Amino acid sequence: MSSPANAGHMMAPAQLSDGSELVLRVMPLPADVNANGDIFGGWIMAQVDLAGAVLPARIAKGRIATVAVNQFVFKQPVSLGDLLSFYSRVTRVGTTSVTVRVEVYAERNPAQLQVVKVTEADLTYVAIDRDGKPRALPVRD
Numbered sequence: 001m002s003s004p005a006n007a008g009h010m011m012a013p014a015q016l017s018d019g020s021e022l023v024l025r026v027m028p029l030p031a032d033v034n035a036n037g038d039i040f041g042g043w044i045m046a047q048v049d050l051a052g053a054v055l056p057a058r059i060a061k062g063r064i065a066t067v068a069v070n071q072f073v074f075k076q077p078v079s080l081g082d083l084l085s086f087y088s089r090v091t092r093v094g095t096t097s098v099t100v101r102v103e104v105y106a107e108r109n110p111a112q113l114q115v116v117k118v119t120e121a122d123l124t125y126v127a128i129d130r131d132g133k134p135r136a137l138p139v140r141d
């Protein structure tokens with residue numbers, strides 16, 4: 001399993017060793033906390049959906065829709081103050097769909113910085129036309 005080369009020591013990098021690229025960084029707000037005092041999983045899922053759409057949108061060169069979340073694992077709780085970095089890589093390009101693996105790392109405890117993986121997910125996006133129907137992906141450069 002890939003991880004930031006400097007996990008546990010320094011800031012989350014711009015790229016993981018497996019080529020996954022940074023597509024989003026965001027810090028949750030107090031409004032995103034659940035009854036346990038951790039960050040609400042639904043908020044994280046929404047961010048993962050946004051982050052996951054970045055590479056498929058580039059490939060589709062137009063409208064896309066999320067068709068499936070094939071896997072979603074919350075490995076560690078996310079806390080207020082964590083800075084989240086979302087990495088994505090394309091795992092499959094089909095006729096109309098693109099599947100990505102998204103991994104989320106939290107930077108926490110700035111005084112003695114730690115980088116921990118908190119979430120990973122596989123999502124599939126479909127290129128759609130003006131009527132919302134699947135359309136073939138354009139030929140890639």
Ligand SMILES: CC(C)(COP(=O)(O)OP(=O)(O)OC[C@H]1O[C@@H](n2cnc3c(N)ncnc32)[C@H](O)[C@@H]1OP(=O)(O)O)[C@@H](O)C(=O)NCCC(=O)NCCS
Nearest residue numbers: 065066067068093094095096097098124126128132133134
């Ligand atoms: C996305 C949507 C247009 C696809 O239409 P569809 O008729 O179901 O599409 P198809 O069965 O032709 O499949 C289209 C592609 O999606 C893939 N796909 C469909 N269901 C899938 C699933 N459960 N997991 C992974 N891929 C899936 C197919 O394999 C196909 O990919 P390919 O062409 O690269 O081989 C339609 O399902 C839709 O509008 N869904 C709602 C999307 C939405 O609103 N998302 C936001 C969250 S609510």
